[in-house]
Amino acid sequence: MQKQGYWGYLFTAPFVINIILFIAFPIFFSAYISFTHWDLFNPPEWVGLDNWVRLFKQDSFWVSLRNVLFFALIFVPLQTILAFVVAYMLNQSLRGSTVFRLLYFMPVVTPWIASALLWAWLYNYKFGMINWLLESLGVDPVKWLDSKYWWLTIGSVAIVNVWKGIGDSMIAMLAGMQNVPKEVLESAEIDGANKWKQLTKIVFPLVSPMIYLVMLLSTIAAFQAFDAFLGMYGALDAGSVQERNMVPNLLIYRDAFLLTKMGPASAMAWALFVIILAFTLFQRYFEKRWVHYD
Numbered sequence: 314m315q316k317q318g319y320w321g322y323l324f325t326a327p328f329v330i331n332i333i334l335f336i337a338f339p340i341f342f343s344a345y346i347s348f349t350h351w352d353l354f355n356p357p358e359w360v361g362l363d364n365w366v367r368l369f370k371q372d373s374f375w376v377s378l379r380n381v382l383f384f385a386l387i388f389v390p391l392q393t394i395l396a397f398v399v400a401y402m403l404n405q406s407l408r409g410s411t412v413f414r415l416l417y418f419m420p421v422v423t424p425w426i427a428s429a430l431l432w433a434w435l436y437n438y439k440f441g442m443i444n445w446l447l448e449s450l451g452v453d454p455v456k457w458l459d460s461k462y463w464w465l466t467i468g469s470v471a472i473v474n475v476w477k478g479i480g481d482s483m484i485a486m487l488a489g490m491q492n493v494p495k496e497v498l499e500s501a502e503i504d505g506a507n508k509w510k511q512l513t514k515i516v517f518p519l520v521s522p523m524i525y526l527v528m529l530l531s532t533i534a535a536f537q538a539f540d541a542f543l544g545m546y547g548a549l550d551a552g553s554v555q556e557r558n559m560v561p562n563l564l565i566y567r568d569a570f571l572l573t574k575m576g577p578a579s580a581m582a583w584a585l586f587v588i589i590l591a592f593t594l595f596q597r598y599f600e601k602r603w604v605h606y607d
Contacts, residue, residue: 347579354573364580374581377559378588380467384560385535387471393527395475396482397520401512403483404490414487418480425477429544432473433458458545463557470545474538482527489523490516518605525604529596536589537562561585 347364349357368374399417403410420428435442436457444454457469493516501511517524539562546554554563561581569578 343579343582346575347583349576351575352573353575357576360576364576368577368580368584371577373556373559373564374561374584376463376556377561377564380463380558381536381538381560383464384467384471384474384538385532387468388474388535389528389531391471392475392479392482392531393524396479396527397486397524399479400483400486400490401516403487414483417483420477421480423477425540425544428473428477429541432476432545436469466558467560470541473545474535474541477541478531478534482531485527486520486523489520493519521604522606525596525600529593532592532596533589536585536592539563539566 346357348359348361350360350363351357403414403417407413434440436444438444438454438456438459441454441457443457448454455465458466460466497515498511501515506514538560542554542558542560542563546558554567562585565578565581565585568574568581
């Protein structure tokens with residue numbers, strides 16, 4: 314018995330060491346760094362709450378929060394609704410549904426750099442296809458990614474993120490829909506329930522756990538968005554991004570690795586963590602009101 318325990322500890326040791334070194338240690342170290350002045354090259358210097366006080370007085374931090382909230386308000390509901398609609402359509406007995414599933418999932422496996430280049434071309438002010446379509450309709454071209462209106466730039470990136478992530482959400486909802494018993498739907502149809510009633514009264518409640526999961530993960534992903542903005546802004550250097558278009562993760566990356574201000578960056582990362590936790594708990598509070606697990 315003791316020998317079996319020894320082998321158990323030995324085989325789980327790499328996993329435990331990985332958690333300690335790459336998850337637990339960075340979490341506690343960043344919490345400590347948020348109370349220090351550290352430039353990566355000299356020993357950290359304890360400054361107490363200075364980084365936190367400056368954070369809440371920093372205009373760019375509040376601007377980045379405004380932007381990411383607007384981004385989440387577009388990204389989360391739009392992706393959830395579209396993924397549900399696409400999953401419902403693909404769950405029908407249609408010819409070529411496998412091909413359509415592949416097409417909808419293809420953006421998920423496309424690298425962000427390639428996706429960003431494609432959409433940057435589509436959004437291009439001078440020769441982009443979207444502006445070409447607008448001009449053919451008599452509408453003036455729009456600066457989608459370099460507009461003086463922050464909401465237009467953030468909204469444009471949110472649309473791309475929806476296109477990129479809808480495949481993942483669709484697969485989760487499709488798996489939930491395929492577990493809906495056909496006997497239940499057939500019985501409802503015999504009783505006179507039309508397709509809309511079957512969808513709203515049977516399919517939606519039974520798939521609601523998957524919808525809730527998609528909303529939860531999408532909200533967390535929205536607040537953690539980084540490569541979407543860096544790729545779409547066409548800048549590998551976050552320092553060149555205009556302040557009005559900043560989001561928290563770009564700000565953290567810029568302060569930490571370009572300006573070597575690890576203390577303020579760590580404080581900002583922990584503030585973002587608290588905000589994500591608050592939104593997650595808010596969603597958990599309303600979970601029992603509309604999610605059905607029976």
